Amino acid sequence: MFHNRFEGKTVLYVVVAVLAVTIAFGGIVASASAENATPDPKDQEITKLRAKLSALETENAMLIGKNRELTALNAKLTKAVKSYAAKVRALRARAWSLYRKLRAALRRLATMFGPWRSAKASWYGPGFYGHGLAGGGVLKPNMKIFAHRTMKFGTRVQFKYRGRSVVAVAKDRGPYIAGRTFDLGPGTAKALGFDGVGTVRWRVIR
Known part of the structure; x- marks a missing residue:
């Protein structure tokens, strides 16, 4: 009979211990869950920085595209200016040649006629x-x-x-x-x- 009482108490102690451990573990898990549910300010800052970085990368890509367009436009403009300058030089040379021919013709014409x-x-x-x-x-x-x-x-x-x-x-x-x-x-x-x-x-x- 004494033996049965001892075994009953032992079982009771074990049950109580298990309940205590379960309650303690549940509290730890709940505390951890509560901590995880609260946003970390550092994580929020990192998220914001990542968003800004993504926006900057997008803007940088757009600027690179615009820069390429401007480079191509500048090349076309430079080519057009060179072509225009060459045409102007050719026209000046032609005008000067015509002027010299006209001046020579006028001189010859002046010597063709005597005074009235x-x-x-x-x-x-x-x-x-x-x-x-x-x-x-x-x-x-x-x-x-x-x-x-x-x-x-x-x-x-x-x-x-x-x-x-x-x-x-x-x-x-x-x-x-x-x-x-x-x-x-x-x-x-x-x-x-x-x-x-x-x-x-x-x-x-x-």
């Missing part, structure tokens, strides 16, 4: 058609010629009279009346609307 002068002139035609000319050939109605006492045959002279102008060639000798310098052929007088005796403007064309 005034002189008395008469004309001849009807009654002389078919007559020989001192410079060769015979006089015809529409010949733009003139007679001069000393001017070399073949010399070209530009005449002006009352707003009209004509170029004629020295082909005959005359006039032999004092005070007159030229005797205009029929074609020359007709082109000028010249009749009789009058003052004409003239210059040599070389």
Whole structure:
């Protein structure tokens, strides 16, 4: 009987011990769960930093893309500027060449003509058609010629009279009346609307 009581107490002690351990372990687990349920400020800060880092990486990728676009655009712009500069240089060279040619042409043109002068002139035609000319050939109605006492045959002279102008060639000798310098052929007088005796403007064309 004593033995049975001892065994009963032993079992009771074991049960109590197990309950105590269970309660203690449950408290530890509950405490750990409570601690895990409370957010750690450091973890929150790390999460925020990771989010910022991700945003910065995204922004950096966008900036890299923009930089590539700007680099490509700058290359195109540089190429366009070089092409434009080359065209400008070519146009300047061409303009300078044209300017020099024009200047030379104007100089030649200036030396082609003598100064304008005034002189008395008469004309001849009807009654002389078919007559020989001192410079060769015979006089015809529409010949733009003139007679001069000393001017070399073949010399070209530009005449002006009352707003009209004509170029004629020295082909005959005359006039032999004092005070007159030229005797205009029929074609020359007709082109000028010249009749009789009058003052004409003239210059040599070389």
